[in-house]
Amino acid sequence: MRERILNLLYQRKKEYVSGEELSQKVGISRTAIWKHIQALKGAGYKINSQKRLGYSLVSVPDLLLPYEIKRDLKTKILGKRIYYFKEIGSTNDCAIELARPPAGEAGKGAREGTIVIAEVQTKGKGRLGREWSSPFGGLWLSIILRPKILPTQAPRMTVIAALGVAKTIRELYSLDAFIKWPNDILIRSQLGTIRANGRMRKKGSRVFKKVCGILTEMEAEQDTVNYVVIGIGANLNIDVKKFPIEFRKDATSLEKELGRKIDRVEFTKRMLEEIENFYLLFKKRGFAPILKEWKEISATLGKGVKAVSGRRIIEGKAIDIDSDGTLIIKTKAGKKERILAGDVTLL
Numbered sequence: 563m564r565e566r567i568l569n570l571l572y573q574r575k576k577e578y579v580s581g582e583e584l585s586q587k588v589g590i591s592r593t594a595i596w597k598h599i600q601a602l603k604g605a606g607y608k609i610n611s612q613k614r615l616g617y618s619l620v621s622v623p624d625l626l627l628p629y630e631i632k633r634d635l636k637t638k639i640l641g642k643r644i645y646y647f648k649e650i651g652s653t654n655d656c657a658i659e660l661a662r663p664p665a666g667e668a669g670k671g672a673r674e675g676t677i678v679i680a681e682v683q684t685k686g687k688g689r690l691g692r693e694w695s696s697p698f699g700g701l702w703l704s705i706i707l708r709p710k711i712l713p714t715q716a717p718r719m720t721v722i723a724a725l726g727v728a729k730t731i732r733e734l735y736s737l738d739a740f741i742k743w744p745n746d747i748l749i750r751s752q753l754g755t756i757r758a759n760g761r762m763r764k765k766g767s768r769v770f771k772k773v774c775g776i777l778t779e780m781e782a783e784q785d786t787v788n789y790v791v792i793g794i795g796a797n798l799n800i801d802v803k804k805f806p807i808e809f810r811k812d813a814t815s816l817e818k819e820l821g822r823k824i825d826r827v828e829f830t831k832r833m834l835e836e837i838e839n840f841y842l843l844f845k846k847r848g849f850a851p852i853l854k855e856w857k858e859i860s861a862t863l864g865k866g867v868k869a870v871s872g873r874r875i876i877e878g879k880a881i882d883i884d885s886d887g888t889l890i891i892k893t894k895a896g897k898k899e900r901i902l903a904g905d906v907t908l909l
């Protein structure tokens with residue numbers, strides 16, 4: 563209902579639409595319209611009210627409100643249901659709660675494509691219990707999917723999301739976005755003299771910095787996956803100085819790279835559309851075409867790397883990624899090592 567009122571005002575932005583017209587088109591009383599307008603104002607919309615003329619939408623708040631994201635969103639699955647929070651512990655934790663069947667009840671929990679978004683996370687999670695810094699200005703979003711895959715294939719969902727994010731950054735802002743195995747989106751920037759890996763780099767030399775991280779969590783039984791939650795943390799309009807000092811060196815944001823703020827709603831919509839396209843491609847054609855695209859924008863392949871996987875530490879050249887998403891490293895001794903999960907540092 564509120565969405566319809568907003569859309570009518572949006573279509574004639576900055577013009578007045580009478581209470582009468584709104585009431586007729588939406589099919590509720592003028593008093594009910596007035597109540598919805600008050601609620602929209604409470605959410606941050608600037609709406610002028612004039613007794614004889616009606617209502618006019620002046621401006622939309624800089625927030626990732628579901629009404630804004632859903633408007634003209636070209637997806638079939640993602641974002642049909644959006645849970646929105648100004649502040650939350652972790653969107654992944656919330657999405658996991660939603661994905662599970664309600665306690666004591668039969669049923670399935672939230673539908674595939676349900677999304678949780680927060681403006682700020684107070685307990686944002688990275689992998690392996692690490693912290694994810696989530697101040698206002700970023701995109702902290704989780705997607706619930708119910709793919710028909712084996713539990714061991716869940717990392718493929720991370721790849722699908724990473725491709726969607728990287729493509730969005732490349733196409734909307736023409737920035738050089740790459741995927742670092744397994745879950746980071748990096749931007750190759752030309753930032754002048756920077757200290758990287760403890761060494762001073764020459765002015766104009768290029769470094770990779772992290773603009774987005776992905777945390778995929780799932781619940782599975784033997785051979786079936788009940789749900790996958792893909793958590794995406796993207797640094798959009800963020801002053802990197804807001805991050806804890808120890809994270810700053812390797813982090814960047816789109817605002818920093820572009821020297822201007824971006825339209826966060828536009829980014830979110832496009833990203834959901836791109837991720838859905840890759841997800842549908844995967845459902846139709848399997849993982850091979852996804853893997854091909856991934857390899858094309860991999861920041862890892864062909865590079866000297868150090869990989870830490872549990873207690874194993876392996877140094878060598880990253881030579882391939884196989885169909886499970888396993889990274890293959892050729893060591894100096896010529897041995898091929900397979901890394902299924904872990905952290906990689908580019909040398």
Ligand code: BT5
Binds near residue numbers: 654655686696704795
């Ligand atoms: C990740 O972990 O990169 C996964 C991050 C996933 C965050 C999203 S936000 C929405 C959803 N809800 C959640 O609670 N989480 C997901 P990992 O590869 O472990 O990287 C974590 C490391 O990145 C930290 O130890 C820091 O060094 C660094 N880091 C922390 N916050 C960062 C930020 N905002 N930007 C860049 N680097 C950051």
